[in-house]
Amino acid sequence: MSERLDRLAKQKKQKRLILKLLFVLVLISAMLAVAAAYRAVTGKLSVMRMEVEESKEGVLEETLTGTAMVVQEETVLRSPADGRFENLVREKERVRRGAILGRLYTESGTESYDVTAPIAGVVLYQTDGLETVMVPSKLGDLHPQMFAYSIHVVRGVENLLHKGDAFAKIVNNLKPTGLVVKTEDTADPLADGQEVGVRYKNLDLGTARVISIERGNDYTLVGLIMSGFVMEVADRRSIPVELVIRRYEGIIVPTRALTTKAGRLGVYCLRKETVVFKEVQLVARKAGHSVVRGLDAGEYVVTTPDLVKEGMVMRR
Template identity: 30%
Template structure:
Protein backbone atom coordinates (compact mmCIF):
# COMPACT_ATOMS: atom_id res chain seq x y z
CA UNK A 1 0.00 0.00 0.00
CA UNK A 2 1.47 3.29 -1.08
CA UNK A 3 1.63 6.41 1.07
CA UNK A 4 1.37 10.07 0.04
CA UNK A 5 4.31 12.05 1.20
CA UNK A 6 4.13 15.90 1.74
CA UNK A 7 7.06 17.53 0.06
CA UNK A 8 7.99 20.88 1.63
CA UNK A 9 7.77 23.87 -0.70
CA UNK A 10 10.93 25.52 -1.67
CA UNK A 11 11.79 28.99 -0.41
CA UNK A 12 11.18 30.54 -3.82
CA UNK A 13 7.69 29.03 -4.10
CA UNK A 14 6.75 30.24 -0.63
CA UNK A 15 8.03 33.70 -1.45
CA UNK A 16 5.88 33.76 -4.61
CA UNK A 17 2.82 32.76 -2.59
CA UNK A 18 3.45 35.51 -0.02
CA UNK A 19 3.91 38.12 -2.76
CA UNK A 20 0.71 36.96 -4.45
CA UNK A 21 -1.23 37.18 -1.15
CA UNK A 22 0.18 40.62 -0.37
CA UNK A 23 -0.68 41.79 -3.87
CA UNK A 24 -4.27 40.62 -3.46
CA UNK A 25 -4.52 42.41 -0.10
CA UNK A 26 -3.02 45.57 -1.59
CA UNK A 27 -5.45 45.45 -4.52
CA UNK A 28 -8.37 44.92 -2.11
CA UNK A 29 -7.25 47.83 0.10
CA UNK A 30 -6.76 50.04 -2.96
CA UNK A 31 -10.20 49.06 -4.23
CA UNK A 32 -11.78 49.88 -0.86
CA UNK A 33 -9.97 53.24 -0.73
CA UNK A 34 -11.02 54.01 -4.33
CA UNK A 35 -14.66 53.17 -3.59
CA UNK A 36 -14.54 55.25 -0.38
CA UNK A 37 -13.01 58.21 -2.23
CA UNK A 38 -15.61 57.87 -4.97
CA UNK A 39 -18.49 57.92 -2.50
CA UNK A 40 -16.87 60.78 -0.56
CA UNK A 41 -16.52 62.75 -3.81
CA UNK A 42 -20.08 61.83 -4.83
CA UNK A 43 -21.39 62.84 -1.41
CA UNK A 44 -19.63 66.20 -1.69
CA UNK A 45 -21.07 66.80 -5.15
CA UNK A 46 -24.58 65.77 -4.10
CA UNK A 47 -24.36 67.90 -0.95
CA UNK A 48 -23.10 70.83 -3.01
CA UNK A 49 -25.95 70.43 -5.49
CA UNK A 50 -28.52 70.21 -2.67
CA UNK A 51 -27.07 73.28 -0.95
CA UNK A 52 -27.09 75.25 -4.20
CA UNK A 53 -30.71 74.27 -4.78
CA UNK A 54 -31.91 74.98 -1.23
CA UNK A 55 -29.95 78.08 -0.19
CA UNK A 56 -31.76 81.36 -0.85
CA UNK A 57 -29.91 84.61 -1.43
CA UNK A 58 -31.11 88.16 -1.86
CA UNK A 59 -29.30 91.38 -2.81
CA UNK A 60 -29.15 93.75 0.17
CA UNK A 61 -31.04 96.99 -0.37
CA UNK A 62 -31.67 100.00 1.84
CA UNK A 63 -35.17 100.53 3.16
CA UNK A 64 -37.14 101.64 6.17
CA UNK A 65 -39.41 99.93 8.64
CA UNK A 66 -41.31 101.16 11.67
CA UNK A 67 -42.38 100.15 15.15
CA UNK A 68 -46.16 100.41 14.98
CA UNK A 69 -49.38 99.94 16.94
CA UNK A 70 -52.67 98.80 15.43
CA UNK A 71 -55.53 101.30 15.21
CA UNK A 72 -58.71 99.80 13.68
CA UNK A 73 -61.45 102.13 12.54
CA UNK A 74 -63.57 103.60 9.75
CA UNK A 75 -62.57 105.85 6.87
CA UNK A 76 -64.65 109.03 6.51
CA UNK A 77 -64.70 110.36 2.95
CA UNK A 78 -66.35 113.18 1.08
CA UNK A 79 -68.65 111.08 -1.13
CA UNK A 80 -71.84 111.48 -3.14
CA UNK A 81 -74.29 108.70 -4.05
CA UNK A 82 -76.21 108.79 -7.34
CA UNK A 83 -79.67 107.13 -7.38
CA UNK A 84 -81.82 106.09 -10.32
CA UNK A 85 -85.33 107.58 -10.76
CA UNK A 86 -86.28 104.74 -13.13
CA UNK A 87 -86.24 100.95 -13.17
CA UNK A 88 -84.05 99.29 -15.77
CA UNK A 89 -80.84 97.48 -16.57
CA UNK A 90 -77.55 99.09 -15.51
CA UNK A 91 -74.66 99.63 -17.92
CA UNK A 92 -71.38 101.09 -16.63
CA UNK A 93 -69.54 103.62 -18.77
CA UNK A 94 -66.66 104.10 -16.30
CA UNK A 95 -64.86 101.25 -14.51
CA UNK A 96 -64.87 100.78 -10.74
CA UNK A 97 -62.08 102.78 -9.11
CA UNK A 98 -61.51 105.02 -12.14
CA UNK A 99 -61.34 108.79 -11.76
CA UNK A 100 -63.91 111.02 -13.51
CA UNK A 101 -64.40 114.73 -14.06
CA UNK A 102 -67.46 116.67 -12.98
CA UNK A 103 -70.27 116.06 -15.48
CA UNK A 104 -68.65 113.05 -17.19
CA UNK A 105 -71.04 110.17 -18.07
CA UNK A 106 -70.60 107.31 -15.58
CA UNK A 107 -73.53 104.90 -16.03
CA UNK A 108 -76.58 104.27 -18.17
CA UNK A 109 -79.93 102.70 -17.30
CA UNK A 110 -82.08 101.12 -20.03
CA UNK A 111 -85.73 100.71 -19.14
CA UNK A 112 -87.25 97.21 -19.30
CA UNK A 113 -90.76 95.82 -19.67
CA UNK A 114 -92.38 93.54 -17.04
CA UNK A 115 -90.76 90.48 -18.65
CA UNK A 116 -87.29 92.02 -18.26
CA UNK A 117 -86.71 92.86 -21.93
CA UNK A 118 -84.90 96.12 -22.67
CA UNK A 119 -87.15 98.87 -24.04
CA UNK A 120 -86.20 102.00 -25.92
CA UNK A 121 -85.83 104.52 -23.07
CA UNK A 122 -82.24 105.19 -21.99
CA UNK A 123 -81.01 107.57 -19.29
CA UNK A 124 -77.38 108.51 -18.71
CA UNK A 125 -76.09 109.47 -15.26
CA UNK A 126 -73.30 112.02 -14.92
CA UNK A 127 -70.67 112.46 -12.22
CA UNK A 128 -71.96 114.98 -9.66
CA UNK A 129 -68.35 115.84 -8.81
CA UNK A 130 -64.77 114.91 -9.69
CA UNK A 131 -63.38 111.83 -7.97
CA UNK A 132 -63.24 108.03 -7.91
CA UNK A 133 -66.23 106.00 -9.12
CA UNK A 134 -67.20 103.11 -6.82
CA UNK A 135 -70.00 100.65 -7.58
CA UNK A 136 -70.96 99.77 -4.01
CA UNK A 137 -72.55 101.31 -0.95
CA UNK A 138 -72.19 100.39 2.74
CA UNK A 139 -75.03 102.16 4.54
CA UNK A 140 -72.70 104.54 6.38
CA UNK A 141 -72.43 107.29 3.78
CA UNK A 142 -74.80 109.64 5.64
CA UNK A 143 -73.42 108.80 9.09
CA UNK A 144 -69.69 109.03 8.47
CA UNK A 145 -68.88 112.74 8.54
CA UNK A 146 -66.05 114.63 10.29
CA UNK A 147 -68.65 115.68 12.92
CA UNK A 148 -69.62 112.07 13.72
CA UNK A 149 -68.48 112.32 17.37
CA UNK A 150 -70.76 115.30 17.91
CA UNK A 151 -73.77 113.81 16.14
CA UNK A 152 -73.81 110.17 17.35
CA UNK A 153 -73.76 108.79 20.90
CA UNK A 154 -71.27 106.19 22.12
CA UNK A 155 -73.76 103.32 21.96
CA UNK A 156 -74.44 104.01 18.29
CA UNK A 157 -70.72 104.27 17.60
CA UNK A 158 -70.17 100.86 19.21
CA UNK A 159 -72.83 99.33 16.96
CA UNK A 160 -71.58 100.70 13.65
CA UNK A 161 -71.94 98.03 10.98
CA UNK A 162 -70.92 97.98 7.34
CA UNK A 163 -73.76 96.73 5.12
CA UNK A 164 -71.96 96.51 1.82
CA UNK A 165 -74.08 96.30 -1.31
CA UNK A 166 -72.23 95.68 -4.57
CA UNK A 167 -73.94 97.07 -7.65
CA UNK A 168 -73.35 94.62 -10.49
CA UNK A 169 -73.13 95.76 -14.10
CA UNK A 170 -76.04 94.58 -16.27
CA UNK A 171 -78.13 93.87 -13.18
CA UNK A 172 -81.72 95.07 -12.87
CA UNK A 173 -81.92 98.25 -10.78
CA UNK A 174 -85.11 99.68 -9.34
CA UNK A 175 -86.40 103.21 -8.94
CA UNK A 176 -84.70 104.88 -5.97
CA UNK A 177 -81.81 102.38 -5.85
CA UNK A 178 -78.17 103.53 -5.63
CA UNK A 179 -76.20 103.19 -8.88
CA UNK A 180 -72.75 104.34 -7.84
CA UNK A 181 -70.96 106.88 -5.69
CA UNK A 182 -68.17 109.32 -6.41
CA UNK A 183 -65.48 109.81 -3.74
CA UNK A 184 -63.38 112.96 -3.57
CA UNK A 185 -59.84 111.55 -3.69
CA UNK A 186 -58.02 114.89 -3.79
CA UNK A 187 -59.18 116.29 -0.46
CA UNK A 188 -58.20 115.15 3.02
CA UNK A 189 -59.91 112.07 4.44
CA UNK A 190 -60.86 111.42 8.06
CA UNK A 191 -60.54 108.33 10.24
CA UNK A 192 -62.82 107.35 13.13
CA UNK A 193 -61.14 105.01 15.62
CA UNK A 194 -61.82 103.48 19.02
CA UNK A 195 -58.72 103.02 21.20
CA UNK A 196 -57.47 102.38 24.71
CA UNK A 197 -54.73 104.64 26.05
CA UNK A 198 -52.80 101.69 27.46
CA UNK A 199 -52.84 99.86 24.11
CA UNK A 200 -51.90 102.94 22.12
CA UNK A 201 -49.24 104.01 24.60
CA UNK A 202 -50.43 107.60 24.76
CA UNK A 203 -53.48 109.83 25.14
CA UNK A 204 -54.60 111.65 22.00
CA UNK A 205 -55.60 115.29 22.31
CA UNK A 206 -57.03 117.68 19.67
CA UNK A 207 -54.27 119.18 17.57
CA UNK A 208 -51.79 116.34 18.19
CA UNK A 209 -50.05 114.98 15.10
CA UNK A 210 -49.49 111.33 14.23
CA UNK A 211 -47.79 109.36 11.50
CA UNK A 212 -49.91 106.52 10.14
CA UNK A 213 -49.03 103.68 7.78
CA UNK A 214 -50.65 100.79 5.93
CA UNK A 215 -47.77 98.44 6.88
CA UNK A 216 -44.47 98.68 8.81
CA UNK A 217 -42.72 99.19 5.45
CA UNK A 218 -44.99 102.13 4.53
CA UNK A 219 -46.22 104.22 2.86
CA UNK A 220 -46.78 106.69 5.67
CA UNK A 221 -49.50 109.33 6.06
CA UNK A 222 -49.65 112.49 8.15
CA UNK A 223 -52.62 112.81 10.49
CA UNK A 224 -53.94 115.37 12.97
CA UNK A 225 -56.33 114.77 15.88
CA UNK A 226 -59.59 116.67 15.24
CA UNK A 227 -61.80 115.48 18.08
CA UNK A 228 -61.64 113.06 21.03
CA UNK A 229 -64.49 111.63 23.07
CA UNK A 230 -63.91 109.60 26.24
CA UNK A 231 -61.11 109.05 28.72
CA UNK A 232 -59.08 105.86 29.16
CA UNK A 233 -61.28 104.21 26.55
CA UNK A 234 -61.87 106.79 23.83
CA UNK A 235 -63.08 107.56 20.32
CA UNK A 236 -61.05 109.83 18.08
CA UNK A 237 -61.44 111.48 14.68
CA UNK A 238 -58.20 111.99 12.75
CA UNK A 239 -57.71 114.09 9.64
CA UNK A 240 -55.42 112.34 7.12
CA UNK A 241 -53.54 114.74 4.86
CA UNK A 242 -52.25 112.48 2.10
CA UNK A 243 -54.37 109.30 1.97
CA UNK A 244 -53.44 106.77 -0.75
CA UNK A 245 -56.12 105.27 -3.00
CA UNK A 246 -56.20 102.05 -0.91
CA UNK A 247 -57.48 104.12 2.02
CA UNK A 248 -59.93 106.18 -0.01
CA UNK A 249 -61.71 103.14 -1.48
CA UNK A 250 -62.15 101.24 1.81
CA UNK A 251 -64.56 101.96 4.67
CA UNK A 252 -63.33 99.76 7.50
CA UNK A 253 -59.64 99.03 7.94
CA UNK A 254 -56.77 98.91 10.42
CA UNK A 255 -54.14 101.61 10.16
CA UNK A 256 -50.82 101.56 11.99
CA UNK A 257 -49.65 104.32 14.32
CA UNK A 258 -45.92 104.76 13.74
CA UNK A 259 -43.91 105.04 16.98
CA UNK A 260 -40.44 105.07 15.44
CA UNK A 261 -38.93 104.59 11.99
CA UNK A 262 -35.63 102.80 11.29
CA UNK A 263 -33.57 103.00 8.11
CA UNK A 264 -31.05 100.40 7.02
CA UNK A 265 -30.85 97.01 5.33
CA UNK A 266 -34.07 95.10 6.09
CA UNK A 267 -33.77 91.31 6.23
CA UNK A 268 -35.51 88.32 7.85
CA UNK A 269 -34.39 87.87 11.45
CA UNK A 270 -33.53 84.22 10.68
CA UNK A 271 -30.71 85.45 8.39
CA UNK A 272 -28.66 86.57 11.42
CA UNK A 273 -25.76 84.21 12.28
CA UNK A 274 -23.94 84.69 15.57
CA UNK A 275 -20.22 83.99 15.76
CA UNK A 276 -18.41 84.30 19.08
CA UNK A 277 -21.23 86.47 20.41
CA UNK A 278 -21.20 88.83 17.41
CA UNK A 279 -24.20 89.26 15.09
CA UNK A 280 -23.41 88.69 11.44
CA UNK A 281 -24.61 87.49 8.06
CA UNK A 282 -23.44 84.89 5.57
CA UNK A 283 -22.75 86.55 2.22
CA UNK A 284 -22.23 84.86 -1.12
CA UNK A 285 -18.75 86.05 -2.14
CA UNK A 286 -17.18 84.39 -5.18
CA UNK A 287 -19.88 81.71 -4.83
CA UNK A 288 -18.78 80.80 -1.30
CA UNK A 289 -20.51 81.52 2.02
CA UNK A 290 -18.49 84.06 3.98
CA UNK A 291 -19.47 85.50 7.35
CA UNK A 292 -19.50 89.27 7.88
CA UNK A 293 -20.24 91.09 11.17
CA UNK A 294 -23.20 93.52 11.24
CA UNK A 295 -24.88 95.79 13.75
CA UNK A 296 -28.56 95.10 14.40
CA UNK A 297 -30.31 98.47 14.68
CA UNK A 298 -33.81 97.12 15.40
CA UNK A 299 -36.01 94.04 15.34
CA UNK A 300 -39.55 94.63 14.07
CA UNK A 301 -41.73 91.54 13.99
CA UNK A 302 -39.75 88.86 12.15
CA UNK A 303 -37.50 91.36 10.38
CA UNK A 304 -34.25 93.07 11.36
CA UNK A 305 -32.67 96.35 10.35
CA UNK A 306 -28.89 96.10 10.06
CA UNK A 307 -25.86 98.07 8.94
CA UNK A 308 -22.37 96.90 8.09
CA UNK A 309 -22.91 95.51 4.60
CA UNK A 310 -23.10 97.17 1.19
CA UNK A 311 -25.91 97.73 -1.27
CA UNK A 312 -26.17 94.70 -3.55
CA UNK A 313 -24.31 92.23 -1.31
CA UNK A 314 -25.83 88.76 -1.72
CA UNK A 315 -27.19 87.76 1.69
CA UNK A 316 -27.97 84.12 2.56
CA UNK A 317 -31.55 84.15 3.88
CA UNK A 318 -31.58 80.58 5.28
CA UNK A 319 -28.10 80.08 6.79
CA UNK A 320 -29.19 76.91 8.63
CA UNK A 321 -28.55 75.00 5.40
CA UNK A 322 -24.97 76.14 4.84
CA UNK A 323 -21.69 76.49 6.73
CA UNK A 324 -19.07 79.17 6.31
CA UNK A 325 -16.76 78.46 3.40
CA UNK A 326 -19.22 76.17 1.64
CA UNK A 327 -19.78 76.63 -2.08
CA UNK A 328 -23.16 78.16 -2.87
CA UNK A 329 -24.79 79.73 -5.87
Protein backbone atom coordinates in the same frame (compact mmCIF):
# COMPACT_ATOMS: atom_id res chain seq x y z
CA MET B 1 27.64 55.96 71.28
CA SER B 2 24.92 58.26 72.55
CA GLU B 3 26.14 61.07 70.25
CA ARG B 4 25.82 58.79 67.25
CA LEU B 5 22.26 57.84 68.22
CA ASP B 6 21.32 61.48 68.68
CA ARG B 7 22.72 62.32 65.25
CA LEU B 8 20.74 59.50 63.62
CA ALA B 9 17.57 60.64 65.37
CA LYS B 10 18.06 64.19 64.11
CA GLN B 11 18.63 62.94 60.56
CA LYS B 12 15.41 60.91 60.67
CA LYS B 13 13.52 63.93 61.98
CA GLN B 14 14.93 66.12 59.21
CA LYS B 15 13.97 63.53 56.59
CA ARG B 16 10.40 63.39 57.90
CA LEU B 17 10.23 67.21 57.81
CA ILE B 18 11.57 67.30 54.26
CA LEU B 19 9.05 64.65 53.19
CA LYS B 20 6.22 66.67 54.74
CA LEU B 21 7.40 69.81 52.95
CA LEU B 22 7.64 67.92 49.67
CA PHE B 23 4.13 66.55 50.20
CA VAL B 24 2.78 70.04 50.87
CA LEU B 25 4.53 71.41 47.77
CA VAL B 26 3.17 68.58 45.63
CA LEU B 27 -0.31 69.14 47.04
CA ILE B 28 -0.14 72.89 46.35
CA SER B 29 1.14 72.25 42.83
CA ALA B 30 -1.68 69.81 42.20
CA MET B 31 -4.26 72.28 43.47
CA LEU B 32 -2.84 75.03 41.26
CA ALA B 33 -2.88 72.70 38.28
CA VAL B 34 -6.51 71.76 38.96
CA ALA B 35 -7.46 75.44 39.30
CA ALA B 36 -5.69 76.30 36.06
CA ALA B 37 -7.38 73.40 34.30
CA TYR B 38 -10.75 74.49 35.70
CA ARG B 39 -10.22 78.04 34.47
CA ALA B 40 -9.19 76.75 31.08
CA VAL B 41 -12.21 74.46 30.82
CA THR B 42 -14.69 77.08 32.04
CA GLY B 43 -13.11 79.63 29.72
CA LYS B 44 -13.54 77.30 26.78
CA LEU B 45 -17.11 76.55 27.84
CA SER B 46 -17.80 80.28 28.06
CA VAL B 47 -16.43 80.74 24.56
CA MET B 48 -18.55 77.85 23.32
CA ARG B 49 -21.70 79.27 24.95
CA MET B 50 -20.98 82.92 24.19
CA GLU B 51 -23.21 84.55 21.58
CA VAL B 52 -22.24 87.55 19.49
CA GLU B 53 -24.31 89.76 17.19
CA GLU B 54 -23.31 92.61 14.92
CA SER B 55 -24.78 96.02 15.77
CA LYS B 56 -26.66 97.73 12.93
CA GLU B 57 -28.21 101.05 12.08
CA GLY B 58 -32.00 100.89 12.15
CA VAL B 59 -35.31 102.22 13.42
CA LEU B 60 -37.60 101.17 16.25
CA GLU B 61 -41.19 102.37 16.15
CA GLU B 62 -43.76 102.97 18.86
CA THR B 63 -47.10 101.92 17.37
CA LEU B 64 -50.80 101.54 18.11
CA THR B 65 -53.08 99.07 16.35
CA GLY B 66 -56.81 99.36 15.92
CA THR B 67 -59.77 99.49 13.58
CA ALA B 68 -60.45 102.57 11.48
CA MET B 69 -63.63 103.84 9.86
CA VAL B 70 -62.93 105.65 6.60
CA VAL B 71 -64.59 109.06 6.46
CA GLN B 72 -64.93 110.85 3.11
CA GLU B 73 -67.13 113.38 1.34
CA GLU B 74 -69.38 111.02 -0.65
CA THR B 75 -72.31 111.79 -2.95
CA VAL B 76 -74.72 108.90 -3.52
CA LEU B 77 -76.28 108.26 -6.95
CA ARG B 78 -79.82 106.84 -7.07
CA SER B 79 -81.61 105.08 -9.88
CA PRO B 80 -83.97 107.37 -11.86
CA ALA B 81 -86.23 104.41 -12.73
CA ASP B 82 -86.59 100.64 -12.50
CA GLY B 83 -83.97 98.88 -14.61
CA ARG B 84 -80.35 97.84 -14.94
CA PHE B 85 -77.33 100.12 -14.96
CA GLU B 86 -74.44 99.57 -17.38
CA ASN B 87 -71.32 101.58 -16.66
CA LEU B 88 -69.20 103.36 -19.25
CA VAL B 89 -66.61 104.53 -16.71
CA ARG B 90 -64.40 102.14 -14.76
CA GLU B 91 -64.55 101.99 -10.99
CA LYS B 92 -62.08 104.26 -9.16
CA GLU B 93 -61.74 106.39 -12.28
CA ARG B 94 -61.67 110.16 -11.77
CA VAL B 95 -64.43 112.05 -13.56
CA ARG B 96 -65.47 115.64 -14.05
CA ARG B 97 -68.82 117.05 -13.07
CA GLY B 98 -71.39 116.23 -15.75
CA ALA B 99 -69.43 113.29 -17.19
CA ILE B 100 -71.61 110.40 -18.39
CA LEU B 101 -71.00 107.42 -16.09
CA GLY B 102 -73.29 104.96 -17.89
CA ARG B 103 -76.88 104.24 -18.87
CA LEU B 104 -79.85 102.84 -17.03
CA TYR B 105 -81.98 100.57 -19.22
CA THR B 106 -85.57 99.90 -18.20
CA GLU B 107 -86.72 96.30 -17.93
CA SER B 108 -88.75 96.63 -21.10
CA GLY B 109 -85.68 97.89 -22.93
CA THR B 110 -87.66 100.65 -24.58
CA GLU B 111 -86.14 103.46 -22.55
CA SER B 112 -82.70 104.39 -21.28
CA TYR B 113 -81.36 107.18 -19.11
CA ASP B 114 -77.91 108.74 -19.13
CA VAL B 115 -76.43 108.82 -15.63
CA THR B 116 -74.07 111.75 -15.12
CA ALA B 117 -71.70 112.72 -12.32
CA PRO B 118 -73.25 115.42 -10.10
CA ILE B 119 -69.78 116.41 -8.84
CA ALA B 120 -66.17 115.78 -9.78
CA GLY B 121 -64.43 112.93 -8.00
CA VAL B 122 -63.74 109.19 -7.94
CA VAL B 123 -66.46 106.80 -9.09
CA LEU B 124 -67.40 103.80 -6.94
CA TYR B 125 -70.14 101.37 -7.99
CA GLN B 126 -70.95 100.31 -4.45
CA THR B 127 -72.72 101.78 -1.45
CA ASP B 128 -72.92 100.74 2.21
CA GLY B 129 -75.66 102.97 3.64
CA LEU B 130 -73.23 104.97 5.78
CA GLU B 131 -72.47 107.71 3.27
CA THR B 132 -74.57 110.24 5.19
CA VAL B 133 -73.30 109.03 8.57
CA MET B 134 -69.53 108.87 8.07
CA VAL B 135 -69.13 112.49 7.06
CA PRO B 136 -66.06 114.69 7.72
CA SER B 137 -67.88 116.71 10.39
CA LYS B 138 -68.01 113.56 12.55
CA LEU B 139 -64.24 113.61 12.95
CA GLY B 140 -64.63 116.20 15.68
CA ASP B 141 -67.58 114.46 17.36
CA LEU B 142 -66.33 110.97 18.16
CA HIS B 143 -68.55 108.28 19.65
CA PRO B 144 -68.12 104.48 19.97
CA GLN B 145 -71.53 104.05 18.30
CA MET B 146 -69.73 104.79 15.02
CA PHE B 147 -68.30 101.25 15.22
CA ALA B 148 -71.66 99.61 15.94
CA TYR B 149 -73.17 100.29 12.51
CA SER B 150 -73.77 97.31 10.24
CA ILE B 151 -71.86 97.66 6.97
CA HIS B 152 -73.77 96.16 4.05
CA VAL B 153 -72.05 96.73 0.73
CA VAL B 154 -74.33 96.75 -2.34
CA ARG B 155 -72.96 96.52 -5.87
CA GLY B 156 -74.98 98.60 -8.32
CA VAL B 157 -73.63 97.48 -11.69
CA GLU B 158 -75.84 95.08 -13.71
CA ASN B 159 -78.16 94.41 -10.76
CA LEU B 160 -81.88 94.98 -11.07
CA LEU B 161 -82.58 98.39 -9.55
CA HIS B 162 -85.76 100.00 -8.38
CA LYS B 163 -86.40 103.68 -8.71
CA GLY B 164 -84.59 105.50 -5.91
CA ASP B 165 -82.14 102.67 -5.13
CA ALA B 166 -78.58 103.73 -4.33
CA PHE B 167 -76.20 102.11 -6.81
CA ALA B 168 -73.05 104.25 -6.95
CA LYS B 169 -71.29 107.19 -5.35
CA ILE B 170 -68.77 109.88 -6.14
CA VAL B 171 -65.98 110.47 -3.62
CA ASN B 172 -64.51 113.97 -3.53
CA ASN B 173 -60.81 113.35 -4.14
CA LEU B 174 -59.94 117.01 -3.59
CA LYS B 175 -60.63 116.63 0.14
CA PRO B 176 -58.24 114.69 2.41
CA THR B 177 -59.32 111.29 3.67
CA GLY B 178 -60.44 111.10 7.29
CA LEU B 179 -60.14 108.18 9.70
CA VAL B 180 -61.76 107.43 13.03
CA VAL B 181 -59.55 104.89 14.80
CA LYS B 182 -60.65 102.76 17.74
CA THR B 183 -57.93 101.13 19.81
CA GLU B 184 -58.06 99.18 23.06
CA ASP B 185 -54.95 101.01 24.28
CA THR B 186 -56.14 103.41 26.97
CA ALA B 187 -52.70 104.89 27.64
CA ASP B 188 -51.95 108.47 26.68
CA PRO B 189 -49.44 108.35 23.79
CA LEU B 190 -51.32 110.80 21.54
CA ALA B 191 -52.10 114.50 21.66
CA ASP B 192 -54.18 116.89 19.55
CA GLY B 193 -52.23 118.17 16.58
CA GLN B 194 -49.71 115.32 16.67
CA GLU B 195 -48.48 113.90 13.36
CA VAL B 196 -48.59 110.10 13.04
CA GLY B 197 -47.85 107.59 10.32
CA VAL B 198 -50.64 105.30 9.10
CA ARG B 199 -50.28 101.77 7.74
CA TYR B 200 -52.91 99.47 6.28
CA LYS B 201 -51.92 95.84 5.64
CA ASN B 202 -48.21 96.82 5.58
CA LEU B 203 -49.03 99.56 3.06
CA ASP B 204 -47.79 103.00 4.08
CA LEU B 205 -50.73 105.39 3.62
CA GLY B 206 -48.75 108.48 4.60
CA THR B 207 -49.04 110.83 7.56
CA ALA B 208 -52.09 112.11 9.40
CA ARG B 209 -52.83 114.79 11.97
CA VAL B 210 -54.72 114.09 15.19
CA ILE B 211 -57.72 116.43 15.39
CA SER B 212 -59.73 114.82 18.20
CA ILE B 213 -59.39 112.22 20.95
CA GLU B 214 -62.11 110.52 23.02
CA ARG B 215 -61.07 108.16 25.83
CA GLY B 216 -63.33 105.57 27.44
CA ASN B 217 -62.79 102.97 30.14
CA ASP B 218 -61.58 100.31 27.70
CA TYR B 219 -61.02 102.16 24.44
CA THR B 220 -59.61 105.27 22.80
CA LEU B 221 -61.11 106.94 19.73
CA VAL B 222 -58.87 109.09 17.56
CA GLY B 223 -59.99 111.38 14.74
CA LEU B 224 -57.36 111.75 12.01
CA ILE B 225 -57.04 113.83 8.86
CA MET B 226 -54.67 112.34 6.29
CA SER B 227 -52.25 114.64 4.48
CA GLY B 228 -54.23 114.08 1.28
CA PHE B 229 -56.76 111.88 -0.47
CA VAL B 230 -55.92 108.18 -0.10
CA MET B 231 -57.09 106.21 -3.12
CA GLU B 232 -56.03 102.87 -1.60
CA VAL B 233 -58.89 102.98 0.94
CA ALA B 234 -61.46 104.98 -1.03
CA ASP B 235 -63.60 101.86 -1.55
CA ARG B 236 -63.27 100.68 2.07
CA ARG B 237 -65.26 101.60 5.16
CA SER B 238 -63.67 99.61 7.98
CA ILE B 239 -59.97 98.73 7.87
CA PRO B 240 -57.29 97.50 10.30
CA VAL B 241 -54.61 100.13 10.82
CA GLU B 242 -51.31 100.61 12.58
CA LEU B 243 -50.44 104.10 13.79
CA VAL B 244 -46.76 104.97 14.04
CA ILE B 245 -46.59 107.25 17.07
CA ARG B 246 -42.82 107.73 17.29
CA ARG B 247 -39.70 106.61 15.44
CA TYR B 248 -36.30 106.11 17.08
CA GLU B 249 -33.29 105.96 14.78
CA GLY B 250 -29.83 104.81 15.82
CA ILE B 251 -27.74 101.72 16.49
CA ILE B 252 -29.85 98.65 17.26
CA VAL B 253 -28.66 95.84 19.55
CA PRO B 254 -30.48 92.96 21.26
CA THR B 255 -31.80 94.14 24.62
CA ARG B 256 -30.27 91.07 26.29
CA ALA B 257 -26.82 92.45 25.41
CA LEU B 258 -27.29 95.40 27.79
CA THR B 259 -25.63 95.07 31.19
CA THR B 260 -24.25 97.27 33.95
CA LYS B 261 -20.74 97.67 35.29
CA ALA B 262 -20.01 99.87 38.29
CA GLY B 263 -23.42 101.46 37.84
CA ARG B 264 -22.84 102.25 34.16
CA LEU B 265 -25.07 100.90 31.39
CA GLY B 266 -23.19 99.35 28.51
CA VAL B 267 -22.37 96.31 26.42
CA TYR B 268 -19.42 93.97 26.06
CA CYS B 269 -17.80 94.11 22.63
CA LEU B 270 -15.15 91.98 20.96
CA ARG B 271 -12.02 93.85 19.89
CA LYS B 272 -9.50 91.51 18.25
CA GLU B 273 -10.74 88.58 20.39
CA THR B 274 -10.54 90.65 23.59
CA VAL B 275 -13.69 91.52 25.54
CA VAL B 276 -14.06 95.23 26.30
CA PHE B 277 -16.86 97.08 28.07
CA LYS B 278 -18.38 100.04 26.24
CA GLU B 279 -20.76 102.46 27.92
CA VAL B 280 -23.95 103.32 26.00
CA GLN B 281 -27.03 105.49 26.34
CA LEU B 282 -30.43 103.82 25.97
CA VAL B 283 -32.78 105.64 23.57
CA ALA B 284 -35.69 103.19 23.30
CA ARG B 285 -36.49 99.50 23.53
CA LYS B 286 -39.15 97.32 21.94
CA ALA B 287 -39.73 93.64 21.17
CA GLY B 288 -36.33 92.43 22.34
CA HIS B 289 -34.27 95.15 20.66
CA SER B 290 -32.94 98.51 21.83
CA VAL B 291 -31.74 101.69 20.17
CA VAL B 292 -28.57 102.99 21.82
CA ARG B 293 -26.04 105.78 21.44
CA GLY B 294 -22.32 105.25 21.98
CA LEU B 295 -21.80 102.36 19.56
CA ASP B 296 -20.86 102.24 15.91
CA ALA B 297 -22.57 100.08 13.32
CA GLY B 298 -20.67 96.86 12.69
CA GLU B 299 -19.35 96.33 16.22
CA TYR B 300 -19.62 92.79 17.55
CA VAL B 301 -21.72 92.83 20.71
CA VAL B 302 -21.78 89.97 23.22
CA THR B 303 -25.41 88.98 23.80
CA THR B 304 -24.55 86.71 26.75
CA PRO B 305 -22.87 89.25 29.06
CA ASP B 306 -23.09 86.99 32.14
CA LEU B 307 -20.55 84.63 30.56
CA VAL B 308 -17.79 87.18 30.02
CA LYS B 309 -15.83 89.88 31.77
CA GLU B 310 -13.66 92.72 30.54
CA GLY B 311 -10.20 91.66 29.43
CA MET B 312 -11.09 88.06 28.62
CA VAL B 313 -9.44 86.73 25.47
CA MET B 314 -11.94 84.72 23.50
CA ARG B 315 -10.04 82.33 21.23
CA ARG B 316 -12.17 79.82 19.44
